[in-house]
Amino acid sequence: MTVKYDSEDAAPETMVDKAMRSILDHIHRQGLMAGDLLPSEAHFIEVLEVSRTVVREAFKSLAAMRVLEMSAGRRTRVAVFDDTAITLTLSHALRTEQLNPQQLLDARRAIELRIVELAAVRRSEAEARELLDLADRMRLARDEVEEMTESDIAFHIAMAQATRNPLFPVLVSALTATMRDTNAIVWRYRTSETAREEVMALHAAIAEAIAARDPGAARSALEKHFDVASRGLLLAGFN
Template sequence: MQTGQRARREPLADKVVAYLLDYTRRHRLACGAPVPSEASVSSTLNVSRGVVREAYRSLKGAGILDIANGRAPRLGRIDRRAVTAVLQHALATQQATAAQILDVRRALEVRAAELAAVNRADADVRALEREVEAMRRALSQRRRFVDADIRFHEVIGRATGNPLYDLLSRALRDVLSVTIRTGFDSPRSIPLRGAVVRLHAGIAGAIAARRPAEARRLMQEHFDAVRTFIIDADEPPLSVEPGAGRRRARIRRSASG
């Protein structure tokens, strides 16, 4: 395809995207509802089916459409792919730092812990306790330790009752996964893992007891502690025992903060 043809096609694909999003809003379509076919949109907007196909592919990549062979395109469930892609791009191109992304994740997780203490179900408490025990058994096994930690935070996200906490927190964890695993690989993290488990146990206990203020405080301490060996690798480790976060004299802010 000629460059000029591509330049003309791109705005048309954007037009299709805008039309479909507006169509979804106007018709109050729910997740899983079918959307107009390529042929229908092509006729309505007077554009080629190739343009519509290009637009639908972009919407599939963003997680907005669920497209499978043999059936009409449908509205997809929200997922973290698009958010993760934006954050990965920001990190790769140095438009954001790992410290800045961790700071956003901290804000979300702190609020999530608070909400989970209010909205959690008994099954959530059992799941949190199960993951704390899994972390305790995996103190010397980095992969299993980190996997249990990830599952712990996923339970909290779901327990909030707000699906956006789970979606955004997962996207932020995806972007930081390499940094987190590298930090836990560091020899300096090994003596701190037991204290990290105790903090998680405290968070689980506060959520179980429906004490949101305590859950919030302990989650703040957890992220202050984790930062010391994930982001601040050049600094000596600080205590990560419960209560240590309140004794920190200073939390280093990101350069743009």
């Protein structure tokens, strides 16, 4: 096999890389959408003139990237866009100390300040009620950190869904997933009822501002929430 370099610093393109690119080209040329079936592995073996192993590895790599959806006994489909790949990447970066919790929180802050404004303008009545309900659930579970964290994550994802922009829930879901690791530690340093209640009150204020269709008040409450969250991370030793 001839190895091709695009530049002196570029990695060589393998046969699997080429097969992946060809499969993606097929999806785009044919106008396939999420859920649509792909031709069989045998089709790509014949068209690309490569081995079954190459095509199978290409399929597996694209499935790991959530471009394809594969399951035993079923034809391969175009995958639905979700947070799986981004979450895995961020979790890996956090656990290998290539990113830290404060950096992830900074990214969330930048994204969610726009999200909360859009949510206040675009939310439905059902979404407004859901946010208020999730804020109540957080308050009820404030002494059960795992349950509280799941409601907290659901709150921020629900806020993102209310924007009507499908990218925002994916990004927020990926960025908030790390809270399952950090909240348990941070919450141990919020020992007073006042400190814990502050977090609950800010989520309630965000939900109420969104329900009132007040983007300015929603943004202000979210900014205060992130200030409190950042202080909590620092108190717990995350910097």
